[in-house]
Amino acid sequence: MGFRELREFNDALLGKQVWRLLTDTNSLLYRVFKAKFFPHCSILEAEPKTKGSYAWQSILKARDFTKNGTVWRVGDGKNIKIWKQRWLLEDHHRQVITPTPTILADSTVSELISPITKQWDETLIDSIFLPYDAIAIKSIPLSEGSLKDKPFWPGTTTGQYTVRSGYKFLQAENLKLQPSCSNxxxxxxxxxxxxxxxxxxxxxxxxxxxxxxxxxxxxxxxxxxxxxxxxxxxxxxxxxxxxxxxxxxxxxxxxxxxxxxxxxxxxxxxxxxxxxxx
Incomplete structure (x- = not known):
């Protein structure tokens, strides 16, 4: 295993800890890191701290690629940022491509759901998004109950992150960055x-x-x-x-x-x- 492969494998291992901090909110690891490093947000929005421990700095490095690979299943939409996270259904169209209006930069998916019918507000969606995005959003099924938004990892059949799937994801991402004769x-x-x-x-x-x-x-x-x-x-x-x-x-x-x-x-x-x- 070369140096680059070893680094990718190490990042994939750290990605497992990121996934635990994202999904296992009852664990001791989550409670300790949550209180100290991201008390008012999730691990995905946590800001780097200059005085953070080495373990925390390492987790933050792995957090970036984990965030890029995570897809959200829409529940109530309160925890999903419309323009900052991946939540659409199609593999080749996970994130909206409509330019971000400044006043809506931090809006959540819940704002696109009618509080009365618990279904998509189609008129609002059509007025904000490009047709390509609007069709994709309205095709996502919604539950009439109060389900929570749930992250899943598309590289596995269970939707749960594994070191193996994280390693493969990193390899694929790094392959995209390699120069080719197209330039x-x-x-x-x-x-x-x-x-x-x-x-x-x-x-x-x-x-x-x-x-x-x-x-x-x-x-x-x-x-x-x-x-x-x-x-x-x-x-x-x-x-x-x-x-x-x-x-x-x-x-x-x-x-x-x-x-x-x-x-x-x-x-x-x-x-x-x-x-x-x-």
Whole structure:
């Protein structure tokens, strides 16, 4: 296990303590930490304290990713912040995307529920949210009783956080942060789509980039037996490596049949070193 994996596993272990502080309100751990660090809010809204213990600081670090993975099931809606927490049903649409009105930044889901019918106030919802959000909100079933809002962890069948599911969640989140060629320049993207980033030394592309691929221009004069330097396929005046692999009409027809190279042919590579650069 590498250093990064070890850190992710440690955070996943701490996430278990965060989950206990969020769900097990009768435990001694909850009562002690609640009284000292977040007496007027939940663990998810607790503010960092400079004089907090090492254990508390560690829990806060794990709290951030646990908060990002937790989804809320709507009960009475009093503990769910509309714009700050994930509470919608669809996996790809857990949080509202409607811009937050300044005066409603701290509003709770309970304000969207009619106190008389105990159902969604559809007129109010349609007036505040984008249609995409409004439809998602109104599709959430509500209970006529006074059920409490309940957090659940979507990575498990029981809805309860586990170290294993937390570790997988962290790995998935960190994978999203890894750089990819999507941020590269167009020229670099074209080159990467054509040539592997790390060619082996015995590949033809590597040999071409290092000018080791045989051609009329690169061969010693005694080996060409006095032949002219023109291309034998199209009679071009000079047959260098770039012409043999890329510019010759015969080479063009072959490359055009390869997926992804038709658009790449529109780029003007200055040389094979540019073409094969990673």
């Amino acid at each position: 590269s320049k167009p020229m670099e993207q074209s080159g990467r789509s054509v040539v592997p980033a790390s060619p082996q030394k015995n590949s033809s592309v590597y040999m071409a980039c290092s000018k080791r691929l045989p051609s009329i221009q690169t061969q010693p004069e005694e080996e060409t037996c006095g032949r002219r330097s023109s291309c034998e396929m199209c009679a071009a005046p000079t047959e260098d490596i770039l012409h043999a692999l890329w510019e010759c009409p015969q080479a063009k027809s072959a490359w055009n049949g390869v997926s992804g190279l038709r658009d790449a042919r529109k780029s003007k590579f200055l040389n094979l070193q540019t073409f094969g650069a990673k």
